[in-house]
Amino acid sequence: DAKTTQPPSMDCAEGRAANLPCNHSTISGNEYVYWYRQIHSQGPQYIIHGLKNNETNEMASLIITEDRKSSTLILPHATLRDTAVYYCIVPNNAGNMLTFGGGTRLMVKP
Amino acid sequence: NAGVTQTPKFQVLKTGQSMTLQCAQDMNHEYMSWYRQDPGMGLRLIHYSVGAGITDQGEVPNGYNVSRSTTEDFPLRLLSAAPSQTSVYFCASSYGRMNSGNTIYFGEGSWLTVV
Numbered sequence: 001d002a003k004t005t006q007p008p009s010m011d012c013a014e015g016r017a018a019n020l021p022c023n024h025s026t027i028s029g030n031e032y033v034y035w036y037r038q039i040h041s042q043g044p045q046y047i048i049h050g051l052k053n054n055e056t057n058e059m060a061s062l063i064i065t066e067d068r069k070s071s072t073l074i075l076p077h078a079t080l081r082d083t084a085v086y087y088c089i090v091p092n093n094a095g096n097m098l099t100f101g102g103g104t105r106l107m108v109k110p
Numbered sequence: 111n112a113g114v115t116q117t118p119k120f121q122v123l124k125t126g127q128s129m130t131l132q133c134a135q136d137m138n139h140e141y142m143s144w145y146r147q148d149p150g151m152g153l154r155l156i157h158y159s160v161g162a163g164i165t166d167q168g169e170v171p172n173g174y175n176v177s178r179s180t181t182e183d184f185p186l187r188l189l190s191a192a193p194s195q196t197s198v199y200f201c202a203s204s205y206g207r208m209n210s211g212n213t214i215y216f217g218e219g220s221w222l223t224v225v
Binding site for chain 2: 030031032034041042043044045046049051087091092093094095096097098099100101102103
């Protein structure tokens with residue numbers, strides 16, 4: 001099962017883009033990368049996921065490197081409500097479990 | 111959080127009591143699972159189900175039972191509550207396996223305190 005590594009914390013100015021990196025150097029060719037966030041102790045909120053191509057939805061963009069060893073979640077115009085812990089996750093090989101590591105605590109500041 | 115409903119939201123139990131956390135989803139998802147989150151930590155998988163009548167253990171199954179009699183419901187039973195089970199519990203569901211690109215949706219959580 002692939003492991004992920006994220007910086008423990010990041011700051012971002014309100015209105016600027018927040019770029020959250022994730023390293024998943026042991027990922028295999030058919031494993032997806034998922035991003036979730038958790039605000040306080042609410043239920044994890046799905047943001048985006050991808051396999052090989054870059055992905056964009058109404059919340060964020062996901063940039064995956066060509067070798068798939070790392071990815072970056074981009075929140076294009078961060079707001080104070082984006083302050084949360086962001087998790088980069090690669091499901092286990094069986095596809096039945098998400099392993100939540102420490103995540104990145106993003107603080108959006110005025 | 112689309113369609114995953116957990117009850118109760120808050121519960122206080124005495125050591126040794128039993129209780130059931132309820133989880134229901136209305137998305138016709140085959141996969142359902144229970145996670146627990148201890149303070150300052152990530153979520154850990156307790157039990158999961160890949161369809162009605164099928165359940166399996168996750169990382170931390172001891173002290174918990176599950177059953178899946180319908181597609182919609184996946185209750186989590188604490189047989190004899192212990193203070194170590196004080197945690198926030200999250201139910202989740204997905205259409206299928208996540209290594210096929212399916213999205214997993216989480217409920218809002220159930221806060222359990224065992225005294």
